[in-house]
Amino acid sequence: MDETSVTTQDMTVGFKFQHAESIEARARRAAKLVTDRAAREGLLDVAYGFAESPFGPLLVAMTKRGLVRVAYPDLRTDAVLERLAEEISPRVLESPEGTEEVRRELEEYFERKRRTFAVQVDLSRVQGFGRKILQQTARIPFGSVATYRDMASRVGSPGAVRAAGNALGANPVPIVVPCHRVVRTGGGLGGYTGGLERKVALLELEGVSLPHPGGGAIRPRRR
Amino acid sequence: MRAAARTEADRRADGIPPFQAFLDEHRTVVYRFLVAAVGPNDADDCFQETFIAALRAYPKLENGDNLRAWVLAIATRKVIDAARARNRRPEPTADITEMLEASMPVRPEERDPASSEIEEPLWGEILALPPQQRVALVHRILLDRPYAELAAAMGCSLDAARANVYQALKKLREAWTSRG
Numbered sequence: 001m002d003e004t005s006v007t008t009q010d011m012t013v014g015f016k017f018q019h020a021e022s023i024e025a026r027a028r029r030a031a032k033l034v035t036d037r038a039a040r041e042g043l044l045d046v047a048y049g050f051a052e053s054p055f056g057p058l059l060v061a062m063t064k065r066g067l068v069r070v071a072y073p074d075l076r077t078d079a080v081l082e083r084l085a086e087e088i089s090p091r092v093l094e095s096p097e098g099t100e101e102v103r104r105e106l107e108e109y110f111e112r113k114r115r116t117f118a119v120q121v122d123l124s125r126v127q128g129f130g131r132k133i134l135q136q137t138a139r140i141p142f143g144s145v146a147t148y149r150d151m152a153s154r155v156g157s158p159g160a161v162r163a164a165g166n167a168l169g170a171n172p173v174p175i176v177v178p179c180h181r182v183v184r185t186g187g188g189l190g191g192y193t194g195g196l197e198r199k200v201a202l203l204e205l206e207g208v209s210l211p212h213p214g215g216g217a218i219r220p221r222r223r
Numbered sequence: 224m225r226a227a228a229r230t231e232a233d234r235r236a237d238g239i240p241p242f243q244a245f246l247d248e249h250r251t252v253v254y255r256f257l258v259a260a261v262g263p264n265d266a267d268d269c270f271q272e273t274f275i276a277a278l279r280a281y282p283k284l285e286n287g288d289n290l291r292a293w294v295l296a297i298a299t300r301k302v303i304d305a306a307r308a309r310n311r312r313p314e315p316t317a318d319i320t321e322m323l324e325a326s327m328p329v330r331p332e333e334r335d336p337a338s339s340e341i342e343e344p345l346w347g348e349i350l351a352l353p354p355q356q357r358v359a360l361v362h363r364i365l366l367d368r369p370y371a372e373l374a375a376a377m378g379c380s381l382d383a384a385r386a387n388v389y390q391a392l393k394k395l396r397e398a399w400t401s402r403g
Contacts, residue, residue: 023251023254023255023258024251026254026258026266026267027250027251027253027254027255027270028250030250030254030266030267030270030271031246031247031250031270031274033267033271034246034270034271034274034275034278037271037275038275038278041275043275043278043279045282046241048243078241078244081241081243081244082238082240082241084241085238085239085240085241085242086238089282090239090240090241090242090281090282090284091242091278091281091282092241092242092243093241093242093243093246094243
């Protein structure tokens with residue numbers, strides 16, 4: 001016992017020799033390489049990154065099938081990631097490379113250099129009716145709007161207007177699947193997952209005329 | 224150790240954190256363990272092997288309890304595997320000295336001459352220990368883990384874990400005293 005305690009002190013001297021910060025920096029670099037290798041070996045089930053936008057950094061997440069999540073900055077990053085881990089796979093890693101395509105497309109969209117998104121979208125987590133609504137929504141062209149009633153009709157359930165609204169409210173990939181282009185039948189804006197101000201901002205960016213911004217009626221330009 | 228246990232307990236009982244959070248939380252302790260266990264030259268390789276193995280097994284975990292112990296057990300196996308595969312002990316090289324000097328808060332020439340004896344490390348002796356002893360020593364002394372955890376991580380008995388630490392300390396003490 002005596003022997004142990006004396007030598008323990010000697011050992012501690014030896015270990016204190018390292019500078020803590022240097023080990024941390026080395027560990028950080030080594031961790032980045034783990035992500036690269038995980039991607040090469042197909043172990044990266046969910047890659048996430050952040051796209052610049054006028055609303056702040058948007059969290060974007062990709063599975064092997066495509067874009068699975070776009071989250072506005074007011075959602076807590078760790079809460080969004082925990083949910084992805086639970087619902088898809090806990091193999092969730094930050095990967096600027098793995099999200100390069102969607103980040104670039106979003107940034108081009110906000111610079112008015114892009115009107116359509118080429119990135120694949122993974123809607124496999126959305127079931128049945130909701131998925132049909134989102135698939136139809138993806139077809140609404142840049143700068144146009146449709147109504148909730150239109151969307152319900154387009155999936156063959158003209159009575160399911162409220163359900164269509166709920167499906168759009170639960171859109172996991174806003175902006176890329178443009179649920180902001182769906183408005184009320186009477187010309188009201190309706191709701192938006194990211195807040196009504198953002199819906200207005202996105203429609204303005206796309207050049208949709210909003211005679212009474214902030215809750216007034218708009219004139220849908222039907223396609 | 225306590226801080227890590229608390230943050231893990233904060234999570235939902237059955238929740239497995241996103242791998243990035245797990246990696247961020249444990250990368251430093253694993254790296255520190257590996258530098259001490261295999262030396263700075265092989266630490267990066269063992270780090271990769273450890274976390275890639277963890278990533279492979281990760282979706283099969285039943286819960287997120289005590290992930291620190293889990294990943295250190297994987298790292299321990301990687302250290303022992305690497306030592307067996309190479310059939311050699313890592314040797315103290317000039318690189319180690321360089322790395323240690325580069326990572327020191329004070330450059331050697333700026334150090335207080337009176338303290339130079341204390342700052343002489345035991346790395347050479349630590350790296351010359353047989354892998355089982357070296358790993359046991361690092362777990363016990365550097366990471367301050369109880370013998371029960373150490374035995375679990377190494378897959379050996381409590382007595383064997385104690386014996387490994389005892390032998391390692393004995394050798395280091397001899398080396399230390401023989402330096403005068």
